[in-house]
Amino acid sequence: MINAVDRLGGGVLDPVLAEIMEAMTFAGVERVEEDEFAWDDADLVWARVDLIAPAAGDFWMVAPREAAVELTDVVWAGEIEANSETAQALMAEIVNAVAGQILAVLDDEATVHLGLPETGNGKVRPTDFEEARHAYYMDDGTPLGVLIRAAA
């Protein structure tokens, strides 16, 4: 099984994230230094999903809660109330799309398998597993963090 941290670097992640954010949120993203994202912020909205095949690990996306709610309002264009819950749901769909696509582009012949997304508020759960952190800013200044962890 492929180690997710080893194979899912910026070369794979950046173009997939850019395409999906453009299609789903109508905004571009730009990579910034990892420490420009406030990973220890207690008021984050996060979504995560298990990467099962062809790479094993898990994939997280995090954003400040207030920014995630504003993004949700833009995407839904007032059709629903933008709040923490709907922001988590939007984040889950983005995570599902990005994680699935980065696995799909790793190997044209492999069966691609993800878990079901989970969401929450607050800090990212710490672990001792190997991990890679990626930080981005959207066009409107919204910071996004992506965390990829290897399997246990």
Next chain:
Amino acid sequence: MDKILIVDDSPAARMIARRCLKIAGRGGDEFLEAEHGRAALDVLKHNAVKLVIADLNMPVMDGQTLIRFMRSSPRLNEIPVVVVSSLVNPSTAEALKKMGATVVLRKPLNPARMADALESVAQLAEAA
């Protein structure tokens, strides 16, 4: 006015599918929604659906199982199924078509991809 069933556990994904269908020229149709394959089968039981747009990775019943149920049912067998999923590479797309998917689209969905898929569905229906 046709009935189009959108099957995805994500409300955001269903909203994006609705928007793409409208922009692709199906704004006059009625959109039905289901959160997973089991709920989709209930909708199909009570409605004359002309087209199904389905995700793969869903709780309760996934998209592959939904397609298998539909293709084994004399009443549902002819309904075209457009699969929309992030879990698509050439290998999985081929396997899904063998299973009975009419068209396989990769997420993120956009109006151009949806319009191409609707065109393919129409061409396949004409050829049948």
